[in-house]
Amino acid sequence: MAHAVWANPKSLFRPRTPLAKALGDLPLFSRLSRAEIEKVEAIAHIRTYSAGECIFEQGDPSVAMFVIMAGEVRIVIRTEESEEDREVARLGTGEMFGETALLDGAPRTAAAIAATPAEIAAIARPDWIDLVERQPALGVRMLLPLARIMAARVRALNLQVPTSQQQNWEQYV
Amino acid sequence: MNTGSSAAKFGWVRLTALGVGCAIGLYVIRDVLPPIVLAAIVAYVLNPIVDMGERRSVPRWGTIILIYLLIAAAAVVGVLFLLPLLGQQFEEIRSQIGPFWSQLQVYGYRFLDRVERWWPPLARVILAEVTSDALTTMPHQWLASALENAPAFISGAFSNVVGIITYFVTVPFIAFFLVRDGRAFKRAFIELVPNRYFETVVSVLDRIDHSVGLYIRGILLEALLLGTLATIGLLLIGLKGAILIGMLTGFLNLIPYVGAIVGFVVGVFVALATGGNVPGVVIVFAFSQFVDNWFIQPFVLSRSVNLHPLLIFLAVVFGGVYGGLLGMFLAVPLTGAFVVTARTIREGLRPQVYPYDVIAEL
Numbered sequence: 358m359a360h361a362v363w364a365n366p367k368s369l370f371r372p373r374t375p376l377a378k379a380l381g382d383l384p385l386f387s388r389l390s391r392a393e394i395e396k397v398e399a400i401a402h403i404r405t406y407s408a409g410e411c412i413f414e415q416g417d418p419s420v421a422m423f424v425i426m427a428g429e430v431r432i433v434i435r436t437e438e439s440e441e442d443r444e445v446a447r448l449g450t451g452e453m454f455g456e457t458a459l460l461d462g463a464p465r466t467a468a469a470i471a472a473t474p475a476e477i478a479a480i481a482r483p484d485w486i487d488l489v490e491r492q493p494a495l496g497v498r499m500l501l502p503l504a505r506i507m508a509a510r511v512r513a514l515n516l517q518v519p520t521s522q523q524q525n526w527e528q529y530v
Numbered sequence: 531m532n533t534g535s536s537a538a539k540f541g542w543v544r545l546t547a548l549g550v551g552c553a554i555g556l557y558v559i560r561d562v563l564p565p566i567v568l569a570a571i572v573a574y575v576l577n578p579i580v581d582m583g584e585r586r587s588v589p590r591w592g593t594i595i596l597i598y599l600l601i602a603a604a605a606v607v608g609v610l611f612l613l614p615l616l617g618q619q620f621e622e623i624r625s626q627i628g629p630f631w632s633q634l635q636v637y638g639y640r641f642l643d644r645v646e647r648w649w650p651p652l653a654r655v656i657l658a659e660v661t662s663d664a665l666t667t668m669p670h671q672w673l674a675s676a677l678e679n680a681p682a683f684i685s686g687a688f689s690n691v692v693g694i695i696t697y698f699v700t701v702p703f704i705a706f707f708l709v710r711d712g713r714a715f716k717r718a719f720i721e722l723v724p725n726r727y728f729e730t731v732v733s734v735l736d737r738i739d740h741s742v743g744l745y746i747r748g749i750l751l752e753a754l755l756l757g758t759l760a761t762i763g764l765l766l767i768g769l770k771g772a773i774l775i776g777m778l779t780g781f782l783n784l785i786p787y788v789g790a791i792v793g794f795v796v797g798v799f800v801a802l803a804t805g806g807n808v809p810g811v812v813i814v815f816a817f818s819q820f821v822d823n824w825f826i827q828p829f830v831l832s833r834s835v836n837l838h839p840l841l842i843f844l845a846v847v848f849g850g851v852y853g854g855l856l857g858m859f860l861a862v863p864l865t866g867a868f869v870v871t872a873r874t875i876r877e878g879l880r881p882q883v884y885p886y887d888v889i890a891e892l
Contacts, residue, residue, distance in 0.1 A: 402717065402732075404725055413729060420729035462733070479728065483736035484713070491584045 376401060376478050379426050383453055384506065388498045396495060400484040406471035415468040419458035421479040425450050428475025434467045447472065459485050459503065548722055564853065565697055567860055569704035574746045576709050590710045598702060612773075619771040623800055626770070630803035741870040746863050752826050753783040756818055760793055763814030769797065770804045779818075784859050786842050790819060837866060 373381070377394050380386045386397060403426070406412060412423065415435050423430075429449050433442035445467060448454055454469060459482050471477075489496030556563065576597060583593030646653035708715070716735060723731045757780015764772035775797050783789025797811040837845075842862060849861025 400713070400717075402720055402728070404728060406725060410725060412725070417729065418733065420733045481729070481732040481736075483732065487713075491581055493585065 374398065375426060376403070376424075379424055379451055379478065382451055383424065385453065385456065385499060385502050388502060389495065393492075393495045393498070396488060396492065397480065397499075400488055401478040401480050404477050404479055406475045406477060408471055408473050408475075410471045412469040412471060412477065413455070413465050415466065416464045418462045419455060419465050420462065420483075421481040422453060422456040422458050422485075423469070424453045424478045424480070426476045426478055428477075429472040430454065430475060430477070431470045431472045432467050433470060442468070456503065456506065458482055460507075564856055564860065565700045566704060567864065568697070568701045569708055571746055571750075571863060572701060572705040573708035573712065574743045575750060576705065577712070577743065578747070580709050591706075594706055594709050598706075616774050616777075619774045623771045623774070623804065626804045738871045741873075742867045745866045745870055749784060749786075749863060749866070752822065753780050753789065755826055756780050756783050756789065756822055759818045759821060760797075760814060763818060764797065764811070767807045767810030767814060769801055769806045769811060771800055775800065785846055785862060786837070787839065788846075790815065790822075837862070837869060841865065841869075 373391070377391070377398050380397055380401075381389070381391075381394050386394060389397065401424075402421075406428070412430065413419070415433075425448055427450055429447060431444055432446040432448065432454060433444050435442050446454075455465070457463070459480070462482070485499075489499065559566070576594065579597060580590050580593045583596075584590055642653055642656060645656065716739075720728070720732060720735070757776055760779040761773055761776025764776055769775070775793060778796065779789050779793030781789070782792050794811070794815040797815065798808055800806065801808045801811045842865070845861040845865040846858050849857035849859075849864075851857075853860065
C-alpha cells in the first residue's frame, strides 16, 4: 500500500470530494489509496434522478454499477403473477447496487427506482475494465474485494437452496 | 405512470435534439471536418501505444510527445535518405521507358498491318484512336509531367480547406488532445444523454469505439504489411524501382483492391521496360495476395468489418468527386466506421439473452 500513497503525494493535500468519500467508504474500493480513488472518480458519471424515475428496468442489459450519493432507491422485482412490484431492498446514501454489471452484461434481475430525488454516481463496465487494464495494480485491489463480495453471495445462496438441489446448483455456479 | 411516460417523452425529445444538434454541428464544421477526421484516425492509431505507456506509469502526454518526436525523426531520415533513393529509382525507370515504348509502338504498327490485311475498316478505327494525343504521348513524358504536377495535385487535394501546411500543424494538435482527453470528451457527451438511455449509450459508444479502432488500425497495418512484403519481394527478384513500387502498392492499398492492381500493373510494365523478371513480379504479387487473403486479413481484420466491393467502389468514387485525393483515402475508413457504427447500434439495441433459464430450471 505504501507505494500507492507515494505514487501521488499531492493527492494527500487535496480536499476529498463527496464522491471520493462515498467511494472510499465502500468495501469494493476500501483498499484503494486516495490517488487511486481519484482515478475511479474520474470514470464515474454523476446522474440526477427525480422521485419515481426508473434507474434501470428488470431485464435490461446491465452496463453500470451505481453508488447513491444522496437520496433513496427502491430495488423491486416485477412478477407476472401480481401487478404490485415486490420491494426487495431500500437503499440509502453511501450504498451501492448493480455491481455485478462490472463483470458481465447479464439482464438485470430486478428494477431500480429512485424513491426520492437522488444523486447517483454510475461506474460503467467498459470504463472500469479500461481502468483495470491501464492500471493493473489498482485493478487487483478492486477485483479481490469484488470477488469476496461475490463469494459471500454464493455462500448465502447456497444456504437458501435445499441440500437435495445443491449438487445440481453447484455445477452451474 | 404519467410521470414515467412524460419522462420517457422528455427523454426522446432530448435524444432527438442531441441527434439533430450533432447533424447541424457536423454541417457547420464541414469545411474543417477533414483535419478532424484525419486527427481521429491518428488518435485511433496512437491510443493503444499511449495506453501501453500509461500501464508503465508514463503520463499520456509524455508518450504522445515521444511518438511525435520519433515520427519527426523518421520524417527527417525519410527526407534525407529515402527521397533521394526514390528519386534515383524514378529516374532509372523513366530513362528506360522511352525506348521500351518506341519498341511497343513498332510492335503495334506491325500488328495494325496484319489487321489491315485482314479487316481494313477495323484498322482504320484503331488507327484513328492510336493517333489521338492520349496514346501517342510517351509514358516517360507523361510521367515527367505527372511528377511536375504532383505537388500541385496533392496540395490541391488539401487546399480547399486551409492549405497543406495547416494540416501538418492542426492534425497533430487535434490528435494530441483526442488521445490525451478522449475519455473526458466521451464523458461530457454522455452527460447529455437522458437517464433512461444512459447504459445503452455507454455500451453502444464503447462497442463503436472498439470496432472502429480495430478497423482503422487493421487497414493501416494491412497496407504497411503488404507494402513491406511487395518491397522485399521485388528487391529479391532485383526489379528496378522495387522500393518505389512497393511503397506505392502499400500506400494505394488503403483503397482496397487499388493497391494490388496498380502495383501489379506498374510492376509488370517496369519489368518489361527494364528487362526485369516478369514471372518474378507475377509470383511476388500472387504471393502477397495469398498472404493477404489467408494470413493478414483473417487475423488483422477478422474482428472488424468486411465491406462489399461495390460499396467500396462507390465510396471511393464519391470521396474522389467531393474530396479529391484526400477524399478517396478517407472514403473507405469513413464508410467502414459508418457501417461498424450502424451494426453496433443495431446489435446494442437488441435485447441480450443469457442462459439464465438453465439456472431457473433447477
